[in-house]
């Protein structure tokens with residue numbers, strides 16, 4: 033039998049040959065277009081060639097990651113793209129083809145005509161090793177297929193960066209079934225943290241684009257993520273798979289572009305997300321349509337003309353009852369008024385003349401969504417009229433607010449976005465222009481947000497991705513029906529699960545999963561495929577030491593070249609920022625549009641959704657639990673962001689397992705002003721330390737935003753020392 037190194041050398045020859053032909057193609061595509069029949073055709077050719085060239089894998093990437101051998105003795109290499117030689121012989125087959133499907137789907141029980149599946153490990157296009165599954169052998173030992181193979185484990189252990197990678201080389205059979213699930217469905221992909229939901233959804237897009245080229249072009253697909261940091265994190269995957277032109281946005285971008293930043297109470301967010309808001313807006317908009325005078329007098333070129341009120345009213349009623357958005361029906365009224373004018377001998381071009389325009393504007397005023405919503409929220413009377421008994425007085429009070437003096441100065445909240453979008457749809461209509469939409473982290477979306485997605489779908493074909501155990505915020509969900517009921521109902525809904533947890537190591541998942549009975553009793557825990565390098569570190573510290581300890585741990589990981597995330601609740605944010613500054617560490621914050629850095633990233637538990645890091649430091653779990661009505665779910669999210677290392681730094685309980693209220697009640701609440709506390713029981717050393725901290729802040733010129741938080745922490749410390757015992761965690765390390 034050939035030695036392995038000889039076989040690797042033979043495979044390398046094939047890889048080199050394929051690479052030569054991929055580069056030949058790149059050169060050909062770069063050359064000027066051949067003569068075309070006309071200038072338009074030449075332009076098309078240039079665009080086509082550029083697109084093809086841009087989608088080619090970069091020169092340094094391996095040409096293939098696998099090989100399948102068929103019983104018929106045919107053998108195919110599987111890669112990110114098909115590569116042909118100059119005789120049009122196939123050197124590598126695209127993973128999205130039926131031959132590619134075999135690579136992922138063949139099992140010992142059902143080898144699908146394969147004798148062997150080979151997986152290569154490479155450094156660039158240089159083969160380091162390969163691993164074979166010989167199906168005949170495996171048929172005798174099916175267990176071998178149950179565990180993760182070496183290629184998958186190798187992939188999972190690779191260090192992370194701020195950018196998600198593709199998983200084409202190691203897609204698992206259960207994942208592949210969802211990737212190629214038929215297009216004409218509303219497919220819900222659910223599964224625990226790190227089961228590959230996001231990866232599967234993105235590869236599904238690539239697979240669908242390849243296999244439905246006749247009806248699905250990249251511009252027909254939209255990907256919606258939960259927040260900008262997530263969109264940045266995933267944005268390189270599809271271009272890497274050769275599908276660069278797919279639009280990827282975060283949910284807040286599905287709205288007219290307005291100035292954002294207004295913060296609102298959870299109850300207001302919840303109310304604004306409800307589906308009945310759509311009806312309120314619709315009634316308010318219809319209420320803007322007016323009634324004519326008993327006789328409408330108009331002046332054309334010095335000649336008066338009178339339209340009888342009842343005829344104008346009939347025209348308004350007909351337009352009102354006709355189908356279509358507000359602006360389209362307004363246009364119908366314009367035509368009807370012009371006809372009435374002409375019938376009475378008025379000018380032929382009446383549509384465009386000021387008297388008709390003025391009457392039209394009075395009866396059916398032009399609207400823009402932001403101006404309309406500002407006026408509606410600013411008027412208690414208008415709100416009450418539009419409520420039509422569907423809203424209580426208290427609810428209307430929550431909606432009522434004084435608008436900015438100028439529209440351009442109006443600052444809108446996140447929950448206003450879908451309302452503006454809904455209004456824009458009611459006024460101008462929305463062309464449902466996407467034939468397939470992927471929605472990630474869909475478990476948190478409000479009905480109004482889901483409606484914004486639904487109206488952009490022209491087919492009802494959607495891939496909805498999420499995990500109910502991670503559902504938090506004003507619209508936390510407990511079932512998928514609560515989500516799908518607000519989406520188009522044209523196609524069959526299928527809920528499919530991913531069960532194997534690829535991200536989170538066993539030791540970390542065992543800690544996090546203790547929260548599940550409390551956080552999401554109905555949700556089945558993921559089956560974890562691998563062990564981590566060590567148990568989670570639990571660090572119970574004094575409140576004043578918390579930021580310092582978290583920073584120190586992050587620094588240690590950084591020095592070991594790990595991509596680090598510090599997941600920190602709002603209450604601890606300022607002290608962490610200060611400690612990171614003071615220690616002069618390179619760090620980035622996800623909420624400021626910055627990239628996730630190759631260093632330390634400070635993220636809130638909400639922003640952490642969908643992200644992952646080599647090492648994660650979770651700060652003060654009790655505060656995280658207190659931060660959200662489903663706080664245990666939020667903590668579950670925070671604890672499951674790591675691919676290898678987890679540290680929890682807490683002055684309270686590092687894993688609070690009581691009700692959220694009990695947890696929240698023991699956290700000292702923020703005090704605005706701190707009086708010097710003369711309590712003699714406060715230890716001198718504590719005061720010394722506080723004095724030191726404050727001196728350091730003054731010397732370091734800490735920004736004003738940090739002071740409030742430090743004072744709050746000071747108050748908490750003093751409260752604590754004056755006798756309020758706080759429960760301590762179970763573990764201690766370092």
Ligand SMILES: Nc1ncnc2c1ncn2[C@@H]1O[C@H](COP(=O)(O)OP(=O)(O)OP(=O)(O)O)[C@@H](O)[C@H]1O
Nearest residue numbers: 199202203204225226227228229230231534535642
């Ligand atoms: N078949 C696979 N081969 C290699 N890596 C994989 C595979 N499946 C998943 N992964 C990796 O596991 C990690 C988690 O995947 P992903 O982010 O898609 O999970 P998720 O289910 O969306 O998680 P969350 O619920 O936390 O958002 C990623 O690094 C992904 O690349």
